[in-house]
Amino acid sequence: MQNLTLKKVKITDKKQFEEALKELLLSSGALKGVYYQDGLYFEQLIEFYNKCEKIPFNNYNQEEYPFFQYLLVEKEDGKIVGFVNIRPFLTKSLDENYEGNIGYSIRPSERGKGCANQALSLAVKEFKRLNAKDNITICCYKENVPSKKVILNNGGVLKEEIQGILTAQKYIIK
Numbered sequence: 001m002q003n004l005t006l007k008k009v010k011i012t013d014k015k016q017f018e019e020a021l022k023e024l025l026l027s028s029g030a031l032k033g034v035y036y037q038d039g040l041y042f043e044q045l046i047e048f049y050n051k052c053e054k055i056p057f058n059n060y061n062q063e064e065y066p067f068f069q070y071l072l073v074e075k076e077d078g079k080i081v082g083f084v085n086i087r088p089f090l091t092k093s094l095d096e097n098y099e100g101n102i103g104y105s106i107r108p109s110e111r112g113k114g115c116a117n118q119a120l121s122l123a124v125k126e127f128k129r130l131n132a133k134d135n136i137t138i139c140c141y142k143e144n145v146p147s148k149k150v151i152l153n154n155g156g157v158l159k160e161e162i163q164g165i166l167t168a169q170k171y172i173i174k
Contacts, residue, residue: 002074002081002110002113002114002115002118003074003075003076004072004073004074004075004081004115004118004119004122005072005073005075005122006070006071006072006073006084006122006123006126007070007071007073008049008068008069008070008071009045009046009049009069009070009071010046011042011043011046013071013080014042016078016079016080017042017071017080018042019080020080020081020082020083020107021034021036021083023107023108023109024083024105024107024108027108028108031083031105032085032103032104032105033082033083033084033085033102033103033104033105033119034069034083034085034103034105035048035049035052035067035069035085049068049069052066052067052068052069053066053067053068054066055067057088057089060090060091060092060095061091061092062091063091063093065087065089065091065093065094066087066088066089067085067086067087067088068085068086068087068088068126068130069083069084069085070083070084070085070086070123070126071083071084072084072104072106072115072118072119072122080107081106081107081110081115082104082105082106082107082110082115082116082119083104083105084102084103084104084119084122084123084126085102085103085104086101086102086123086126086127086130087099087100087101087102087103088101088127088130088131088134089101089131089134090134090137094137095137098139098162098168098169098170099139100136100137100138100139100170101127101134101136101137101138102120102123102124102127102136102138104116104119104120104123106119111146116146116147116150117150117153117154120138120150120151120153120154121154124136124154124155124173135172135173135174136172136173136174137159137170137171137172138151138156138170138171138172138173139168139169139170139171140168140169140171141166141167141168141169142161142166142167142168142169143166143167148169151171151173152171154173155173155174156171156172156173157171157172157173157174158170158171159171159172
């Protein structure tokens with residue numbers, strides 16, 4: 001098992017960030033755990049992350065919400081193995097759209113090594129540092145068995161599910 005940690009995105013991470021992002025996009029096209037918008041320069045992206053951390057949370061119904069973007073990196077060499085996004089306060093939009101408080105993605109080349117379990121464990125600790133009073137809502141598709149196992153391994157309890165093309169599930173971690 002790798003020794004991993006969370007770190008904030010810095011300008012010096014540009015090359016590795018883009019390589020990891022490209023690997024994710026080419027493998028599945030799905031980005032969970034990382035906010036990225038084509039056309040933004042990396043420097044603009046970091047400014048955006050910094051701005052989003054400062055959005056005040058006033059109530060469940062607000063449209064914008066604070067979020068914190070992290071890289072999941074190996075402690076020894078700093079290699080990016082994944083991305084983690086923490087939204088420390090649940091809003092109506094996050095709740096109704098089954099997005100929850102935490103999102104994460106592991107590079108395809110790093111999957112099957114226990115990285116997702118470590119990512120969620122680290123994210124739970126960081127969430128509790130940012131917001132010690134609320135439970136964590138985390139979501140996945142029922143059909144995504146590896147993600148479901150990670151959530152269950154980290155104390156997730158199924159709260160509800162909604163049937164669509166895939167079955168979206170909402171879990172609570174205390």
